Amino acid sequence: MKPSKSVFSVDNASSLDHNGVTSREVAWRVLLAVAAGAYANLALERELGRNFLLPGDSGLATELAYGSIRRRLTLDYWLNQLGKIPTSKQSPPLRWLLHIGLYQLLFIERVPSAAAINSTVEIAKRCGLKSLAPVVNGILRNAHRIQQSGLPLIVPDKLSSKLSVTHSLPEWLVRKLLVWRSQSGLEAFTLACNDSPQIDLRINPLRASREQVLKDFIAKGINAQPLPELPQGIQVSGRLGNLQTLPGFQTGHWCVQDRAAQWISPLLDVQPGHRVLDACAAPGGKSTHLAEIMGNTGELWAIDRSKGRLHRVRDNAQRLGLTIINTLLADGTTLLYKKPEWHQTFDRILIDAPCSGLGTLARHPDARWRINDSNIETLVQTQCQLLARLILLLKPGGRLVYATCTVNPEENEDQVSNFLNSTTAWSCLFQQTRWPSPIYGNGFFAAIFES
The missing domain is CATH 1.10.940.10 (NusB-like)
Incomplete structure (x- = not known):
């Protein structure tokens, strides 16, 4: 195997910082x-x-x-x-x-x-x-x-072992990918997952226009271009340094969000005045996106079981000037027991479920070494519980979106099929898996449920 090389540039980069740390x-x-x-x-x-x-x-x-x-x-x-x-x-x-x-x-x-x-x-x-x-x-x-x-x-002669070494993926994952996508699909997957991802931003339309943010960036010599099909999305590149020092960050003109994640919130079709639940909200990218689409009018509850990560939701909402976001430290699988008065009270519910993250291996390089079959089995059980229990909080005629950042059918299509087989009260209007690619960013899955 002769490895392909990144064209990452180190032109004019200093070898030492002022503390002498390379x-x-x-x-x-x-x-x-x-x-x-x-x-x-x-x-x-x-x-x-x-x-x-x-x-x-x-x-x-x-x-x-x-x-x-x-x-x-x-x-x-x-x-x-x-x-x-x-x-x-x-x-x-x-x-x-x-x-x-x-x-x-x-x-x-x-x-x-x-x-x-x-x-x-x-x-x-x-x-x-x-x-x-x-x-x-x-x-x-x-x-x-x-x-x-x-x-x-x-490299080893065995196909799965050879591909594992060549593409630096765990062999258990290679075996699954060969079933899901064949060898050619696996090659495309690994090309995306071993690449350095671009940095995508989402404009906050309540505080700035995409055109203005692009002008501000270009005026500072920052490479920036709009993302097609995403009205608030832009991509930035080059030597950016600390993103928090870029124009518009402190004033809440934009936040960092992968282009794939920007597809999810619009699927809920939220409207100003809606009551919305984001059940696995941290760090708040989709909660803030929903609040922006709602025009900061209505009520949005951002739930997460991590206290530290929930602080990030509040910090992001405050910086973006979004006042309709309320946070609650809670586990989505037991939320109805904690808040029985919330039964059938939400117009829209987003379950951005905890998952194996197999669609985000480029952005989270260590994820491939953390996840295994045992982890996935536990995650599948949690996802099943979240879907079955949180849908009880939805108003008749409401809409729920189940989403993950994985491409594993057990966590995606199989979850949808198993849920629909357990009830006749709900239907799936749409479901789609997008595999990671330079065009669509991270891999993800989304399904829309209505009664």
Whole structure:
């Protein structure tokens, strides 16, 4: 296997920030944190917060951290062929540092090989791995020689194992994808999931127009363009740095939301004055979208069982100037017991159900290593309970949308079929799965129910 390379640019990016912490070291520390159980996005946010980096440096740190996590399995196979000690027996600091160096050599086109090797060796010297610096240097130089010679990675003969190594996906997931999509569909899926996703924003029409936000961005030299078929969506690219410093963030002109997620809220067909329930709301992207569509008129309850994540819903609503959003700490599966007076009182209900997240592997690089068949079985049970119990809160003639960010039929089409087989009181007007792609963003599923 000869890996394809990202065209990520490091032109004019500094090698050190003013604290002397390289973007590569930040990425390495993210990998250490993720290996210890942290979520990649939170670990990256924490490390970037600790170290001031120029936009080019923070972009490189993000690409190295997320890319190395996505390609973990492939990188391990390379290291097992390059070194004498298998990765399973290497110390975590050495293993993840080698991942950072090797990822640059194999997958980033515009990082010079000398910079990739020398910077990785330098981190080893100053971060407690000085005695192993010659090992790091030798393995990476050997990798560079093999890469230059065009010799491929030796992969298993078994199809599912070979595809697992080639695309850096768990083998259980590869086997499922071959059933769901065939090998050609799997290739398209992995291409999307191993790519670095674009950053999408949703304009708050109560405070700004898309045209004005685009003008503001372009005036600041920021690459921005409208998203087709999404009236409030735009895509931004380039060296953005901290998104909170971009024009319009503090004044609530926009929020970050993947283009796929922007398709969901309009399916509810909410109207000003409606009473709406967002049953699994945090961090609030769809709650705020619904409130914007409602013209900030009516009543919207955002429910979540995570106190910390519910704070983010309130913070986002406040920044966007949305006053109709109420928050409640609760579990959707037991909400009717907690609020019996809510029986048949909502015009619209959104169940953005907890799921395996298989449609968001590009944006959440560590998700592929966290989920397994056992997790999915538990999630399916929870999804079934949410749908069966929350629909009892819907008014006669109301509408419920069940949505996930996965492409797993067990969590999507099968849930719809099982629910409809259990009752004659409801019908499904529409259901669709969209697989992850550069056009549609994350993969997702949505189904519309009415009585």
